[in-house]
Amino acid sequence: MSQTTDAAETETPLLFGRVLDGQGGARPIAWAEALEWQPAAAGEVLWLHICRNRPGVLEWLEGRLHIPEPTAELLVSDQTRPRAFREGETLVGTLRGINFNPGAEPEDMISMQFWCDGRRLVTLRRDPLQIPREVVALLDRGDGPPDAGATITLLAELLIARMSQSIVDMNDVLDVLEHDDPEEHAERMLKRISTIRRNCLGLKRHMAPQHEALEQISRDAPFWFEEHDRREIAESIARLRRYLDDIDISKESALVLQDEIRARSLASSEHATYMLTIVAGIFLPLSFLTGLLGINVGGMPGMQDPDAFWAVVALCGLLFTALIVAFRRLRWL
Template structure:
């Protein structure tokens, strides 16, 4: 189910308040859909129930709703609706607040064009907010609708985090596939295209590293000081995500170094080809230099030039020039210049 398909189920009130979708987790891996008013009035009716609300933070009135309905302090509510994208995480009165980033896989977008997502969660409610479409929450929603999703608030938070980080691997694999292709192409025919692709890959690596390194710190903060309502399994899952993200950051460094090596190889091949061309031109110039001197000397228009009255002088001159050229070629070969 895409976000657009889910939005078709929304009421006018949902749309007006920026509700993208909302689910009540049943504690067994499934969930039921709820709309805006029910989500606002919701209270746990059965053990294990958790409310998840996914909002468009650009909708009007979200900040006031967070303050008045959820009871968030003004500073926290401002953070939840701000366009600040620097990842961080902290606890406030037992609740977890985090700003995280996901890779933008929307059509026409660049992977390094990250999408930020704000998250507030306590033991019974999880609220996520975003401005642009983000795939990871939709994937978690699909799991819930299929009956095999997370069962607790801690499980929901860790699953969202896992999905955000897992999609980073897809971008790295795409770049590595391009690098593998670049290693096999004929640089003499696709020189400019290869350099353009390498420049894009290097920019992507630098951008992803710059954006995702703070996310590693944010997740590490969650791992060090996880909320009390996180289970031991949730804590292990967070540590595993941190280790995976650390590995992905290392993979980015490897991809960047591979791109640099390929570019160096292209540059060295281009320089070698240029040197060969210049060398051949120098040899040609060296061959024709004495012949050019002789023909120039014989072409001066002054008295006393030999062969002016000899009908065989031109033939003799041509034979002499050919002999000089052959002599030069023999000398160049002796010197191993050719």
């Protein structure tokens, strides 16, 4: 039944709608019914998940829900920096989650705006977001949140929990790179490390403001946001703080590994240059000697002596040996 209801909303802003029964379950609701919805029993809460870039969303927010124009524009805007504030007895906010859509990078965050007055909860997004669907699945099984405050809390918790997998993935890549051979794969390793550092910076830049938004919810949420919801938000704040610390550690680890690879690559290059210099220093006198004896002018000694060639070879061998001994005594070799 829920799939039929959700599929029927393709021409409306509604992605899905549920009426929470206050016991962890919910029933689907269509767009037309949602427009005229009133609670039929104590504890019922209407949750509508909206695609905010479809036509008519702004007008519906202002006309049906009587949301002030600045707040309604915030709910449908692309200015998605995490924030939260109380407006009378309503709670308004923007949260971000990691983009797990195909082809997306972890730092490509997806925003979700929400508005709630305790009886009605409206969440809005532009790009596909998996978290609301996971909460709906819990509600359809009868194991979901019982009210609006618990739903907001669960959404925030799941958005934050998804960070953990990205951090674990980045740390796994760093562990593999630490055991790789930088002399053979230096360029590939540096490229992957740069990607990890960029991901860390993106996650930190986008998720740090979410910490402030959750604290704002915990402090200033209206009366319908119950005490156990505040405790759950506090746990989410602590978890987010730990994740932000883990991101800093991953970023520093990537930086140390990057510096180590560059230092080893530079040392290898300098060693090769040094060895070439030593070889040039050894063969330069020999080249000078053979070049001098090879000039095509009269009067060159040994031109008529058949043993002169072997004498020159012996002289070159002695000179080569003397240069090796001298370089070793100078500790150049």
